[in-house]
Amino acid sequence: MSPSTTPPTALPVWLPGVGTLCYGGDYNPEQWPEEVWAHDAKLMREAGVNLVSVGIFSWGLLEPREGEFDFGWLDRVLDLLHDAGIRVDLGTPTASPPAWFFHAHPDARVVTRDGTTLGFGSRGMASPSSPDYRRASVAITRALARRYGSHPAVVLWHVHNEYGTPVSECYSEHSAHAFREWLQRRYRTLDALNSAWGTAFWGQHYGEWEHVSPPSAAPSVVNPTQRLDFARFTSDALLACFVAERDVIHAEAPGIPVTTNFMAGSCQSVDLWAWAQEVDLVSNDHYLTASDERNHVGLALSADLTRSIAGGRPWLLMEHSTSAVNWQPRNLAKTPGELARNSLAHLGRGADGILFFQWRASRSGAEKFHSAMLPHAGTGSRVWSEVCDLGRDLAALAEVRGTTVHADVAILWDWQSFWAQDLEWRPSVDLDHRERIDAFYDRLWQDKLTVDFAHPEHDLSRYRLVVAPASYLLTGRAAENLTRYVEAGGTLLVSYFSGAVDEDDAVPEGGYLAPLRSALGVGVEEFLPLREGARVHLAAAQAVRRAFDGVSADVWCEDLTLAGATPVALYADGPAAGKPAVTRHEHGAGTGWYVSTRLDVDALATLLAPVYEDAGLSPTTDLPPDLEIVTRRGATHRYVVAINHTGRPVEVPVPGTDLLTGEWSTSSFTVAAGAVRVVRSA
Numbered sequence: 288m289s290p291s292t293t294p295p296t297a298l299p300v301w302l303p304g305v306g307t308l309c310y311g312g313d314y315n316p317e318q319w320p321e322e323v324w325a326h327d328a329k330l331m332r333e334a335g336v337n338l339v340s341v342g343i344f345s346w347g348l349l350e351p352r353e354g355e356f357d358f359g360w361l362d363r364v365l366d367l368l369h370d371a372g373i374r375v376d377l378g379t380p381t382a383s384p385p386a387w388f389f390h391a392h393p394d395a396r397v398v399t400r401d402g403t404t405l406g407f408g409s410r411g412m413a414s415p416s417s418p419d420y421r422r423a424s425v426a427i428t429r430a431l432a433r434r435y436g437s438h439p440a441v442v443l444w445h446v447h448n449e450y451g452t453p454v455s456e457c458y459s460e461h462s463a464h465a466f467r468e469w470l471q472r473r474y475r476t477l478d479a480l481n482s483a484w485g486t487a488f489w490g491q492h493y494g495e496w497e498h499v500s501p502p503s504a505a506p507s508v509v510n511p512t513q514r515l516d517f518a519r520f521t522s523d524a525l526l527a528c529f530v531a532e533r534d535v536i537h538a539e540a541p542g543i544p545v546t547t548n549f550m551a552g553s554c555q556s557v558d559l560w561a562w563a564q565e566v567d568l569v570s571n572d573h574y575l576t577a578s579d580e581r582n583h584v585g586l587a588l589s590a591d592l593t594r595s596i597a598g599g600r601p602w603l604l605m606e607h608s609t610s611a612v613n614w615q616p617r618n619l620a621k622t623p624g625e626l627a628r629n630s631l632a633h634l635g636r637g638a639d640g641i642l643f644f645q646w647r648a649s650r651s652g653a654e655k656f657h658s659a660m661l662p663h664a665g666t667g668s669r670v671w672s673e674v675c676d677l678g679r680d681l682a683a684l685a686e687v688r689g690t691t692v693h694a695d696v697a698i699l700w701d702w703q704s705f706w707a708q709d710l711e712w713r714p715s716v717d718l719d720h721r722e723r724i725d726a727f728y729d730r731l732w733q734d735k736l737t738v739d740f741a742h743p744e745h746d747l748s749r750y751r752l753v754v755a756p757a758s759y760l761l762t763g764r765a766a767e768n769l770t771r772y773v774e775a776g777g778t779l780l781v782s783y784f785s786g787a788v789d790e791d792d793a794v795p796e797g798g799y800l801a802p803l804r805s806a807l808g809v810g811v812e813e814f815l816p817l818r819e820g821a822r823v824h825l826a827a828a829q830a831v832r833r834a835f836d837g838v839s840a841d842v843w844c845e846d847l848t849l850a851g852a853t854p855v856a857l858y859a860d861g862p863a864a865g866k867p868a869v870t871r872h873e874h875g876a877g878t879g880w881y882v883s884t885r886l887d888v889d890a891l892a893t894l895l896a897p898v899y900e901d902a903g904l905s906p907t908t909d910l911p912p913d914l915e916i917v918t919r920r921g922a923t924h925r926y927v928v929a930i931n932h933t934g935r936p937v938e939v940p941v942p943g944t945d946l947l948t949g950e951w952s953t954s955s956f957t958v959a960a961g962a963v964r965v966v967r968s969a
């Protein structure tokens with residue numbers, strides 16, 4: 288990990304001088320004639336916009352030739368916005384280096400794993416390890432920070448754009464060199480590297496550092512630990528680029544927070560637990576998956592993950608869409624009311640600002656079919672009127688800013704484990720870490736239990752229940768942490784194919800799951816993956832667990848060896864017939880549950896019912912599953928956000944005042960189909 292070089296500064300928790308929720312989007316005025324700008328500012332005010340992100344892709348215009356800057360247009364834009372009372376989140380344009388840069392430094396282009404060098408004409412295509420890219424990106428950042436460091440409109444700096452996309456790994460010569468340096472810092476000796484990578488296998492032993500290279504395409508599967516380390520290196524190399532720009536901004540523009548827009552939950556190539564430590568304020572981009580009919584659950588997951596990496600502090604939704612995007616196979620327009628439901632779901636889960644990509648729809652370029660706050664159809668459109676409605680809603684919700692979200696349940700999330708699990712030659716192609724996380728999350732979401740995400744080495748003591756749906760790679764420290772959590776009274780639920788390897792992607796001594804044996808009281812003798820489409824059935828192992836009778840599962844079974852745990856459900860058929868499928872183990876003051884097969888979201892209800900009981904949790908079962916409820920808590924009030932994703936009105940038993948309509952009730956509110964209530968309660 289690149290060490291942070293900036294001493295902690297006394298930065299405000301929120302944007303300096305901004306006492307309200309933020310509302311706005313990416314603003315790209317350089318795509319429009321100057322006479323449009325004043326009209327933009329007027330319309331922004333009409334919509335309630337108070338924050339826009341400017342200059343994210345403007346490098347080619349701001350520095351038309353190396354070292355020659357043209358800030359005139361940006362001066363005028365910032366002054367105009369300031370005069371209109373609109374704050375600015377100022378971008379550093381380093382996600383899109385200009386043509387002159389690649390012409391002068393062709394070796395700074397990204398090389399893919401199969402050796403293809405990526406060309407100019409798009410965006411996001413410089414190698415993070417190119418010294419020329421580092422020098423040039425720091426130079427434009429310094430020039431911007433010097434010029435605008437004390438501009439009164441600028442309340443936030445937005446470094447780069449979505450690090451890790453559209454490309455993350457780079458296999459250029461610069462990257463190979465930087466990778467070797469990174470490995471030397473990690474392992475110090477070649478012996479240590481040879482041992483960690485298990486190079487005795489397939490004769491991969493290294494005798495010289497110079498012979499070690501990135502895991503480029505090879506005749507067969509490349510050493511998995513080499514690939515895992517390259518993924519770690521990639522995240523660190525990108526983070527070093529961020530830190531270099533951030534440090535320049537901190538020096539030139541003290542007191543203004545610096546962020547970069549994450550893609551929590553969708554971009555897997557950066558380890559956001561580490562990244563979140565380096566930003567002053569967490570911001571996130573989220574786009575719905577149009578093919579998923581219940582994509583509001585994925586939205587909630589992304590928001591909960593963002594809040595978790597932000598350590599529970601307020602965060603900013605930097606980008607989402609007002610309606611359709613343009614980069615999925617079928618780009619569905621949002622239905623009436625969906626824009627508000629999406630935005631307020633993010634707010635309910637801790638966002639204190641709601642921004643969109645982008646303010647005004649582009650007429651040219653790759654994103655002309657992407658929706659915007661001000662669509663091609665103009666101010667007579669449905670989208671524009673919903674944008675203005677949301678501006679009014681956020682103004683009515685001002686007092687929610689700074690309140691927090693409390694969760695009793697944590698789901699473990701570790702990017703490094705995912706990188707390792709997603710490599711080739713795993714026991715079954717049907718093992719999918721994300722599918723398991725989504726399934727457990729969906730179950731908890733439907734049961735209306737708010738979830739934090741946590742790293743397996745984090746302090747977990749505040750949670751009643753910790754769920755590990757996909758902890759394939761488990762470090763010794765993580766296993767000890769989980770064991771201590773159970774000993775101290777926690778309830779831990781672990782799903783299959785966890786604890787399969789250590790941090791070097793090596794099977795632990797004692798076999799699969801061995802590091803969790805004392806917490807779970809069970810070991811895995813052999814993996815028993817199923818054929819595509821095959822199903823197995825469970826049977827209750829105890830009279831009180833009859834609900835398990837007949838529950839079916841697929842994808843995966845395991846041959847379990849009991850080491851103190853009690854079987855709760857057995858396999859009734861399949862390769863492990865008669866053996867335990869689900870186990871429960873009392874350890875210290877707590878309980879460790881293990882499930883060795885794939886239960887779908889409905890079947891997970893059977894598993895979770897007794898787990899909730901152990902954890903002392905009460906799921907909400909008397910409201911429809913797709914009625915979303917989440918609560919923000921302040922010093923004097925709580926704010927219950929109820930979002931009705933169903934087609935029918937639902938009565939929600941919360942007394943208080945609906946801040947969106949001013950209505951009050953001493954007992955409950957009807958939430959109309961597709962509507963949202965934000966109820967201030969005692």
Ligand code: GAL
Pocket residue numbers: 448449572574606612613644654657
């Ligand atoms: C984001 C990106 C934006 C815009 C948007 C379109 O990933 O940061 O610049 O391209 O996608 O949905």
